[in-house]
Amino acid sequence: xxxEWVTAIATAGTFVVIAASALAALLQLRHMRxxxxxxxxxxxxxxxxxxxxxxxxxxxAIELPELxxxxxxxxxxxxxxxxxxxxxxxxVANFFESMGAFVRFNIIDRQIACDLWCGVxxxxxxxxxxxxxxxxxxxxxxxxxxxxxxxLSEEFMEHHPTSYPKRMRRMPPEExx
Numbered sequence: 001x002x003x004e005w006v007t008a009i010a011t012a013g014t015f016v017v018i019a020a021s022a023l024a025a026l027l028q029l030r031h032m033r034x035x036x037x038x039x040x041x042x043x044x045x046x047x048x049x050x051x052x053x054x055x056x057x058x059x060x061a062i063e064l065p066e067l068x069x070x071x072x073x074x075x076x077x078x079x080x081x082x083x084x085x086x087x088x089x090x091x092v093a094n095f096f097e098s099m100g101a102f103v104r105f106n107i108i109d110r111q112i113a114c115d116l117w118c119g120v121x122x123x124x125x126x127x128x129x130x131x132x133x134x135x136x137x138x139x140x141x142x143x144x145x146x147x148x149x150x151x152l153s154e155e156f157m158e159h160h161p162t163s164y165p166k167r168m169r170r171m172p173p174e175e176x177x
Contacts, residue, residue, distance in 0.1 A: 040108050041116075044099055048120065053095065056088035057120075060127040064089055068130040077134035089131050092124055093143050100145030103152065113149070114156035115163045122157065125150035 047053055067073050067086065076083040082090045099121075102108040114121075125132075125146065135142045164170070 037108055037112075040102055041112065044102075044108070044113075044117075047095060048117065053092070056092045057124065057127075059088040060092055060124060064127065064131070074130075074134055077131060078137050080138070082135075086131065089128055093128050093131065093146055096121060096124060096146040096149060097143050098145070100147070100149035104145055104148055110152055111156075114153050115160075118153035118156045121149050121153040125153075 064086070073083065073085065077086070099108070099113065099117075103110050103113050132143060132147075
């Protein structure tokens with residue numbers, strides 16, 4: 001066998017090794033992305049289920065509408081610093097802003113986020129609308145990632161009134177005595 005053939009075979013072998021290494025690296029990156037997504041999803045779930053966050057969502061649903069009737073509160077929302085009496089509302093909006101960024105930049109898969117939390121996201125967005133409108137007078141770009149997530153969530157709800165697989169049988173409902 002001539003030296004040219006040996007060189008050609010060695011070059012082809014090197015190519016195969018490099019291609020296999022690149023494929024292994026891609027698979028490892030995919031695995032790492034999945035691990036990072038699990039961590040992010042777990043942290044979001046823990047925050048959403050925390051007593052502090054549940055109290056903040058309850059504040060948005062029950063107390064905020066009444067507070068927003070006060071012109072002095074609405075006026076405070078247009079100032080640089082967020083009013084302390086509305087801090088729970090700001091915490092809810094800021095959390096969903098972060099979650100929206102995670103979805104937007106593919107740290108959390110949009111299908112998974114919407115399947116799990118679309119109702120909570122849309123409900124929170126709607127509950128916070130008066131605060132959002134007031135804050136946008138000062139900062140037009142505030143909570144854009146939250147808005148992005150809310151739009152995705154609304155669209156998901158329109159296309160998936162239920163997320164249960166279509167062709168999967170359902171369990172019979174329990175009979176009540």
